[in-house]
Structure formats: structure tokens, C-alpha cells
Amino acid sequence: MAVDAPVRTSVARVASCALWGLEAAPVTVEVDVANGLPHFNVVGLPDTAISEARERVRAAIRNSGFEFPLRRVVANLAPAERKKEGSGFDLAIALGVLRATDQLTVDVTPLCLGELALDGGVRGVRGVMPRVRGALARGVDEVLCAQENAAEAAAAGARAVGVRTLREAVAHLAGEAVRTPAAIPPPAPPPRTAVDLADISGHETPKRALEIAAAGGHSLLLAGPPGTGKTLLARALPGIMPPLDADEAVVASAIHSVAGLVDPARPLLEARPFRAPHHTASHLALVGGGSPPRPGEVSLAHAGALFLDELPEFARHVLDTLREPLEEGSITLSRAAAAATYPARVTLVAAMNPCPCGHAGDPAAPCTCLPDAIERYHARLSGPLMDRIDLRVHVPRLAYEDLRDEGRETSRAVRERVLAARERMRARLGGTRRRTNAELTVAEVRTHCRIDDAGDALAREAMRSRRLSARGVHRALRVARTIADLAASDRIRGEDLALALLLRGAA
Amino acid sequence: MIALAPSDPSYPSALRDLERPPDPLWIDGLIDVLARPAVAIVGTRRMTGYGERVARELAMACAAAGIVVVSGFAQGIDTAAHRGALDGGGQTVAVLGESITTFRTTVRGRRRPLVPRIVASGALISEFAAPLTPRYWTFAQRNATIAALARAVVVVEAGEGSGALITAEDTRRLGRTLFAVPGPLGSAASIGTNALIANGFARALLAPDQMLRVVGATDAACAPESAPTDPVLAALRDGPLGVDEIAQRCRMGGAELRSKIALLLVRGQLAPLADGRFRRT
Missing domain, CATH: 3.40.50.300 (P-loop containing nucleotide triphosphate hydrolases)
Known part of the structure; x- marks a missing residue:
């Protein structure tokens, strides 16, 4: 054997993604098929659902008309030190097995998310959107997932291909029956306002x-x-x-x-x-x-x-x-x-x-x-x-x-005023992540909540009679700021502060 | 705290009218207050805003005339009467249906802060000693003590089956003067008092001086708290209201009313309730 002949490895790599809260982390599913007693193991801190993937993957591969290798199969979810959960890695593991055994002849490049049914069907999983967004941030812009998750992945901005079965996934990857990416879905319509x-x-x-x-x-x-x-x-x-x-x-x-x-x-x-x-x-x-x-x-x-x-x-x-x-x-x-x-x-x-x-x-x-x-x-x-x-x-x-x-x-008329007030808040809070007056910091209250003479007299009276703490004044001023915004007024008028105090109970 | 036997010279002589005078009578506070002319102001625990106002105004009138206010220190009307007497700078005696020790350790809520005030200027008294558990009959029994201590008894509000009706019965038996405050028709808290008047058992109390005359108070300067001139405060006479209800009563609205309420709030003349309503302080 020539020394420089490429070493034929049987390790396949498929990209997938794990989720902790809303934080997505890339996970590479590595599958190695080696000689030895028939055995199938999943390592890399899997939870119970992932360990059980072995049974689903084995049955799905067999029932899709492929062959499950009677050899020693190890799937590793890298990085191995963080706990992973859920059934979303099934599709990646199965494609890894098929790639490692050359039943799939091309490398798997898209992000793969999906749970397998025993008959080879691909089921949707939770949390597709944050995972796809995480992958996009790392430069993976193609996603292979269950048909029912395709719209969600597309909405997150990826080229999303939805498949119904493992066979369809393999045919798509092999170029035998290429599927078109899902269209970006229209946003969910606002629920018909129940109460006007x-x-x-x-x-x-x-x-x-x-x-x-x-x-x-x-x-x-x-x-x-x-x-x-x-x-x-x-x-x-x-x-x-x-x-x-x-x-x-x-x-x-x-x-x-x-x-x-x-x-x-x-x-x-x-x-x-x-x-x-x-x-x-x-x-x-x-x-x-x-x-x-x-x-x-x-x-x-x-x-x-x-x-x-x-x-x-x-x-x-x-x-x-x-x-x-x-x-x-x-x-x-x-x-x-x-x-x-x-x-x-x-x-x-x-x-x-x-x-x-x-x-x-x-x-x-x-x-x-x-x-x-x-x-x-x-x-x-x-x-x-x-x-x-x-x-x-x-x-x-x-x-x-x-x-x-x-x-x-009508709600529509009120909403117009709310929108205009939000616009004023946006202009004021531009450059910060905060959007509403309720989130004004104490320093911002001092800068933005200027009151007129009547309001000043009221605030002074409140402080003098000790009915209101400094904190209470700040909270009332934030509300008064909103009331003035709704009236498209730059200054907080006395009546705005009066209404704020009254609604807060002045405590 | 001291215990007085009926044989004791400082034992309140009015209690000797009872079939079985309390023996001993436990007293926490000033003893001599028990010898002074007194009016009992009693009523239901489930009072209305109207009852609370009337009880308070009557107690303040007593305080202004130097008359001691006796009541049972239950929730509702009794507490309003004690509080009115204290706020008017007068003296008040609370006749408890349980031992003074038990009451002091278990009382919670709005009555608790009144305890030291009553002890400082008046007295807590009881005919029951410590290990006794308060029962329905202990409260019924102390009602007779209330009636005996006072020269006149005013029932402010009493629904059907209210304990205040037992006090009314005791008052009649002891030959003290019984007044009842007429209430609105249809108000559950006034069914008992209206019936007392209708049956001729009680005299209808139409003004505080009626009751003061019975105890011989001559001080004419005992006019009750005059009705407030501020329309917002006037609207709140009979209990707490929300902003929209105040607007309706005052026939005022908008920014003017809100500024008015806010000013009363920051001046402490109004207090907010947890449910968004306001009450007079």
C-alpha cells in the first residue's frame, strides 16, 4: 500500500445544534463505524431521550430500506462536556451512520434537526428557531429538518429544506431528488381583537x-x-x-x-x-x-x-x-x-x-x-x-x-395615541435596548421628566408632607412622563403628575 | 392589670344593677373612668360606610362633651366608636368578651394599634380570666356589662341576629335608655335597628344631643364633626370610593377633579386602599 494514499476513515460528521434556554450552541455529531462486536452507543453527555435515539435510529434506518451496520457504531455529540437534551439529534445521528457506511455518498453540510419515527419518518422538534438563529450566526445557512419545522427555520432566515422521511433526506442530499427550500412564511396574523x-x-x-x-x-x-x-x-x-x-x-x-x-x-x-x-x-x-x-x-x-x-x-x-x-x-x-x-x-x-x-x-x-x-x-x-x-x-x-x-x-383610536407615544419614547431612548418609560433609569428620569410649575408645586407638597418617598416620586414621574407622551407634550404638566399620583395611590 | 371585687369601694356601682355583677372585674387602665357618666355605642361587625361614619361622629360628640364611650371592641361599629372617642380626645372603655390577656395576645389588624391608646386614656375591662376560651356566650354575657355601665345605649347598625340586639335587650331589662339609629331601607345592616324603632323598643336617634341630654351633658359646644365643605371629602363621608364614583357624586370630572384628589392625597387627607379606592383619613 502506498504511503501517501489517503487513509480511508469511517468517521462521518454532521452539524446539529443544542439549546440551553435561548442560547444555542453548535454540536457536531461524529459517527464512527468500526469492526467489532455489533454495538451502538451514543456518548457526549446525552440525556435519556438521546440515549433512546439508538433504538429510533436503528429502526428508522432499517425501515427506510437502508442497512444498519452489524459493526461497532459510536456516535459522539461534540463538545462532549455539556449536557444535551431532547430528540432533535436523531436525524443527524442517522445521517452520520449512513455517511459512515457509505450508503450516503456525499458529506452532509446542512444543519440537521429532527426526531425519527420507527418507520423512518421525520418528526418536528421544539426550539428550531433559536437553534437556526444560532447556526446562522456561525455561518451555517442551510437547514435540513422535519417538514413541519421548515417554515419555522425559514422564518429564522435560513434556507430550510423540510423532509417527511429519512429517505427523502438522503435523496435530497445525494442530489437524486432535490427539494426546494421552504418559503418564508407570513407572520402570524394578529388575533382578531377579542375585546374592543x-x-x-x-x-x-x-x-x-x-x-x-x-x-x-x-x-x-x-x-x-x-x-x-x-x-x-x-x-x-x-x-x-x-x-x-x-x-x-x-x-x-x-x-x-x-x-x-x-x-x-x-x-x-x-x-x-x-x-x-x-x-x-x-x-x-x-x-x-x-x-x-x-x-x-x-x-x-x-x-x-x-x-x-x-x-x-x-x-x-x-x-x-x-x-x-x-x-x-x-x-x-x-x-x-x-x-x-x-x-x-x-x-x-x-x-x-x-x-x-x-x-x-x-x-x-x-x-x-x-x-x-x-x-x-x-x-x-x-x-x-x-x-x-x-x-x-x-x-x-x-x-x-x-x-x-x-x-x-375604539381600540384603534386609542392605539394610534399609544403608537405616537411609543414613537416619542423611542426617540428619547434611542441607542439603548429599552423601549418604554417604565424602564427609564433614575438618571433618565432626572433628564427627561421636566415638570411645569403646577406639577412642581404638587411634587414639592408631596415631599413636604412626607406622603411620598423619593423612590415613589420617581415612579410617579415615569407614569406622568407616559401621560404627557400620550398628550404629545414635552413637559409634564401638573395634571399629568396629579393623574399619576392618583393612579399610584401616592404611596 | 388589677381585679376588683364587687365589695371594693372603687368597684363601678352601675354594675351592681346586674343580677350577677362581674366578680372579679379585671381592669387594665384607669379605674376612675368607670365612675364617670358614659354612653354605650354598639353595633354590628358587618358595618356599612354609613354606620362607620355615624358611630364615629356620635363618639366624637361624646368626647367633646366629656362623656365616656363604652363599647365591646369587636370589629366594625364597636371599633369605629372607640376610635372616634380617641380621635376626639375623649375617654373610652372596652368591655371584652374574653380575658384581657387572651385579647391582647390575639388581636390583629386595625384594632391592635388602638389597644395602647385605650389603656392610656381609658380602660380595657373583662369579667373573664385567662385560661377561658372565648365562646359565643361570653360575648353575649359581656353585652349586659356594657348596658349596665352606660346610662344610654345607642345601637348604630344591627342586622338580623346581630349581637348588638342582645345588648338592646339587656338595656331594656336594666331600664337604661335605648336609642337606635335609623338606617336606609333595604340595608341589611339596619334591619335590626329599624325594627327596634318600629316596635317601640328604642327611641330613634336623630341627633347626638338627644343621647347627650340623657346623660346630663350640658355642654352645648358638642356639635358633631361638621360636614366637610370640600366636595371630594363630602362624597367620601359614607365610605371609600373609586375615582369615577367620586366624579359622579361631585358632578365634576377631568383634570380639575384629578388634581384635587391628588392634592388631598399628598396632604394626607385621603388615603388609598389596596383596591384603588380612596377613603378619608
């Missing part, structure tokens, strides 16, 4: 507060007797929020992709998410968790609204876990095996009854609660979470004669 503000009578102040929350990203608490329209008001919020911008859409869609919640045909979100977890939700459901950590409701609502109905009914320790994401705009979930960081910048909307029976202050029905019980009910909310709620508004029961039809604004 024009459908809600009266409630001028709650509607105003809703508009302020939508524009400035301030958190809002709606309180009132049952049946007065708190939930209806909250559900009108998505209809007046501005559309997602491109960056937000990609991140929000990626989170939904990781959670397996995207519509396969329309994977890119356009409308802001609106999440409404039930009050029995655990803290893991709310902020995310598990091993590996999955995103929770607060991350799924990223760039949108998180609606907590019946706020005092949530377990207190569950609500307390919301403090960090509300403050930081993201949540880091640390587990022994891995840590994941998910963004969690939400507009919090909460609703509550004024007392356990719901009828305190309700002229239509007597309240049957003892005064101490009402106080305990309110005390459940006191503390750090309530401190982060900038707008608290009472939603009273309306008399029949208040239910008039004229002069109601």
Missing part, C-alpha cells in the same frame, strides 16, 4: 389607566366587584398595544418555539403575547423551571402582557418569585445540570376583588366580610409586589343609566 374598548361602557379612569399601561409598559391593577368588567378590560389590552418590532418578534417567537407553542405554518409572532395563567399556577409554571429549564408564563409573555386574574388567590410565594423578573426584565433559572436565561419584560396586568366576597363598596350587594377579613385579604398583596404596581384603579359597578353608547372610543 368601544364594547365597554363607562369606566373612564380604568380605560385611561389601560392606555397608560399599554403606552409606557407600567404595571396595572384593576380592582372591583365581580362582573364589573375587570377581565374584559384586561383582555382589551393586546388590542391597544403597539405591534412587535422585528427584534422583539424574533425573541418572543424563539421563546414560544422552545416551549413548543408555535403554529407550524405561522411561526413568527406578530401580535404581542397575552398570557393569563390560572391562580393555581405553581412558581415553576410562572417563572419557568424543570431540568433542563423551560420558559414560564412570565417569559412566554415577554414583550407582551401577563394577566393575573384574582391576584390575591395566587400563592404568596408564587407571586414573590415574580419580583426578580419584573425588576430585571429577565429570569435566570439555575439548575444543577444547566442554567438558562429567558427574557421576561412584561406589562403586568392584575385583577382582584375588593374583599373575599367581592362586594365591598358595591352598592348592588351587601358585603358579608368582616373588616379584619378584608384587611387580611389586602395584606396578602402588601409588600414588594404591590410596590411594583404603578397603576391601581377601582372598577365600580355601573348603574344602568351609565351604560350609554355614545362617545366610546
Whole structure:
């Protein structure tokens, strides 16, 4: 044998991708087929789902009309030191085996993502969008994945080829039956606005507060007797929020992709998410968790609204876990095996009854609660979470004669004002990653929240009577800034600050 | 804390009218306050904003006239009466349906901060000693003590089956003057008081001086807290309201009303509730 003849190796390499939170890392699947007793092993810190890939890969190869080598087969997921999870490596391992045994005669260049069925079919996996984006950032722009994931991969910007079976994948790679890349799907249409503000009578102040929350990203608490329209008001919020911008859409869609919640045909979100977890939700459901950590409701609502109905009914320790994401705009979930960081910048909307029976202050029905019980009910909310709620508004029961039809604004008209206000905020915060007045830093509050004489007098009075801490003043000023933005005013007027103080309860 | 036997010279003589005077009577606070002329202001725990205001105004009128306010220190009307007396600079006696020690260790919420104020200017009294668990009958029994201590008893609000109706019954048996505050028709908290008036068991209390005259207070300068002139504060007389409700009551709205409320807030004349409503302070 000539010395310089190329050494025929039987190691095949296929690109794939692992995911920790939203962080994608390239994984090279190396498959070696060597002489020895028939054996098939997967190494490189696989989890149970990956170890079980052996059975799926073996059956899929056989049932696709190929031959599974009766030799010693080792698949390595490199880099080997990080834990990997999920069934998304099946396709890469199978193609690696076929390449190593020369049943596939060309090298596999695209990123391969997909789970195999025993009959050789290719199934979709979660988290395709962030993985494809990670691969794109590293220069891999072609993706081979399940047909149902193709639109999602295309939406992330890759040349995505969807296949239904392992055979189709091999035929495509070998050039026997080349498939055309999937078209970039249209973004998911905004959900037909379930509730329009024009459908809600009266409630001028709650509607105003809703508009302020939508524009400035301030958190809002709606309180009132049952049946007065708190939930209806909250559900009108998505209809007046501005559309997602491109960056937000990609991140929000990626989170939904990781959670397996995207519509396969329309994977890119356009409308802001609106999440409404039930009050029995655990803290893991709310902020995310598990091993590996999955995103929770607060991350799924990223760039949108998180609606907590019946706020005092949530377990207190569950609500307390919301403090960090509300403050930081993201949540880091640390587990022994891995840590994941998910963004969690939400507009919090909460609703509550004024007392356990719901009828305190309700002229239509007597309240049957003892005064101490009402106080305990309110005390459940006191503390750090309530401190982060900038707008608290009472939603009273309306008399029949208040239910008039004229002069109601539509959500569309309100949204116009919100959009204009957001534009002013964007101009102000240009160059930072922050978008809303709720995210203004203390220094920015000083620069941007200039008040007129009437407002100044009010602020001074508040400080003098010690009804307001410096922190309270800052929070009120952020809200007042939004109110002035909605009125297209550069200066904060006295009445803007008055409304902000009133909605905050001046505490 | 001291215990007085009925034989003791400083034992309040009014209690000797009872079939079985408390023996001993436990007292935490000033003893001599028990010898002074007193009016009892009692009512339901499930009070309305109207009841809270009336109880408070009556207690303040007593305080201004130098009359001691006796009540049972339950939630609701009783607490509003004690608080009104204290805020008016007067004296008040709380007659407990459990031992003073038990009460002091278990009381929570809005009543807790009142305890030291009552002890400083008036007294907590009880006929029960420490290991006893409070029961329905202990509260019923102390109602007779309340009625006996006072020269006149005012029931501010009482629903059907309210414990205040037991106090009313005791008052009649002891021959003290019984007043009831008329309430709105249809209000569950006024069914009992309206019935007392309708049946002729109680005199309708139409103004505070009626009750003050019974105890012989001559001070004419005992006008109740005058109605506030500020329309926002006036709208909040009968309990907390939300912004839109205030706007409706004041027939005012927009920026003007909001600025007004904000100013009252920062001045501390209004306080926010957790549910977005406002109450007078």
C-alpha cells in the first residue's frame, strides 16, 4: 500500500445544534463505524431521550430500506462536556451512520434537526428557531429538518429544506431528488381583537389607566366587584398595544418555539403575547423551571402582557418569585445540570376583588366580610409586589343609566395615541435596548421628566408632607412622563403628575 | 392589670344593677373612668360606610362633651366608636368578651394599634380570666356589662341576629335608655335597628344631643364633626370610593377633579386602599 494514499476513515460528521434556554450552541455529531462486536452507543453527555435515539435510529434506518451496520457504531455529540437534551439529534445521528457506511455518498453540510419515527419518518422538534438563529450566526445557512419545522427555520432566515422521511433526506442530499427550500412564511396574523374598548361602557379612569399601561409598559391593577368588567378590560389590552418590532418578534417567537407553542405554518409572532395563567399556577409554571429549564408564563409573555386574574388567590410565594423578573426584565433559572436565561419584560396586568366576597363598596350587594377579613385579604398583596404596581384603579359597578353608547372610543383610536407615544419614547431612548418609560433609569428620569410649575408645586407638597418617598416620586414621574407622551407634550404638566399620583395611590 | 371585687369601694356601682355583677372585674387602665357618666355605642361587625361614619361622629360628640364611650371592641361599629372617642380626645372603655390577656395576645389588624391608646386614656375591662376560651356566650354575657355601665345605649347598625340586639335587650331589662339609629331601607345592616324603632323598643336617634341630654351633658359646644365643605371629602363621608364614583357624586370630572384628589392625597387627607379606592383619613 502506498504511503501517501489517503487513509480511508469511517468517521462521518454532521452539524446539529443544542439549546440551553435561548442560547444555542453548535454540536457536531461524529459517527464512527468500526469492526467489532455489533454495538451502538451514543456518548457526549446525552440525556435519556438521546440515549433512546439508538433504538429510533436503528429502526428508522432499517425501515427506510437502508442497512444498519452489524459493526461497532459510536456516535459522539461534540463538545462532549455539556449536557444535551431532547430528540432533535436523531436525524443527524442517522445521517452520520449512513455517511459512515457509505450508503450516503456525499458529506452532509446542512444543519440537521429532527426526531425519527420507527418507520423512518421525520418528526418536528421544539426550539428550531433559536437553534437556526444560532447556526446562522456561525455561518451555517442551510437547514435540513422535519417538514413541519421548515417554515419555522425559514422564518429564522435560513434556507430550510423540510423532509417527511429519512429517505427523502438522503435523496435530497445525494442530489437524486432535490427539494426546494421552504418559503418564508407570513407572520402570524394578529388575533382578531377579542375585546374592543368601544364594547365597554363607562369606566373612564380604568380605560385611561389601560392606555397608560399599554403606552409606557407600567404595571396595572384593576380592582372591583365581580362582573364589573375587570377581565374584559384586561383582555382589551393586546388590542391597544403597539405591534412587535422585528427584534422583539424574533425573541418572543424563539421563546414560544422552545416551549413548543408555535403554529407550524405561522411561526413568527406578530401580535404581542397575552398570557393569563390560572391562580393555581405553581412558581415553576410562572417563572419557568424543570431540568433542563423551560420558559414560564412570565417569559412566554415577554414583550407582551401577563394577566393575573384574582391576584390575591395566587400563592404568596408564587407571586414573590415574580419580583426578580419584573425588576430585571429577565429570569435566570439555575439548575444543577444547566442554567438558562429567558427574557421576561412584561406589562403586568392584575385583577382582584375588593374583599373575599367581592362586594365591598358595591352598592348592588351587601358585603358579608368582616373588616379584619378584608384587611387580611389586602395584606396578602402588601409588600414588594404591590410596590411594583404603578397603576391601581377601582372598577365600580355601573348603574344602568351609565351604560350609554355614545362617545366610546375604539381600540384603534386609542392605539394610534399609544403608537405616537411609543414613537416619542423611542426617540428619547434611542441607542439603548429599552423601549418604554417604565424602564427609564433614575438618571433618565432626572433628564427627561421636566415638570411645569403646577406639577412642581404638587411634587414639592408631596415631599413636604412626607406622603411620598423619593423612590415613589420617581415612579410617579415615569407614569406622568407616559401621560404627557400620550398628550404629545414635552413637559409634564401638573395634571399629568396629579393623574399619576392618583393612579399610584401616592404611596 | 388589677381585679376588683364587687365589695371594693372603687368597684363601678352601675354594675351592681346586674343580677350577677362581674366578680372579679379585671381592669387594665384607669379605674376612675368607670365612675364617670358614659354612653354605650354598639353595633354590628358587618358595618356599612354609613354606620362607620355615624358611630364615629356620635363618639366624637361624646368626647367633646366629656362623656365616656363604652363599647365591646369587636370589629366594625364597636371599633369605629372607640376610635372616634380617641380621635376626639375623649375617654373610652372596652368591655371584652374574653380575658384581657387572651385579647391582647390575639388581636390583629386595625384594632391592635388602638389597644395602647385605650389603656392610656381609658380602660380595657373583662369579667373573664385567662385560661377561658372565648365562646359565643361570653360575648353575649359581656353585652349586659356594657348596658349596665352606660346610662344610654345607642345601637348604630344591627342586622338580623346581630349581637348588638342582645345588648338592646339587656338595656331594656336594666331600664337604661335605648336609642337606635335609623338606617336606609333595604340595608341589611339596619334591619335590626329599624325594627327596634318600629316596635317601640328604642327611641330613634336623630341627633347626638338627644343621647347627650340623657346623660346630663350640658355642654352645648358638642356639635358633631361638621360636614366637610370640600366636595371630594363630602362624597367620601359614607365610605371609600373609586375615582369615577367620586366624579359622579361631585358632578365634576377631568383634570380639575384629578388634581384635587391628588392634592388631598399628598396632604394626607385621603388615603388609598389596596383596591384603588380612596377613603378619608
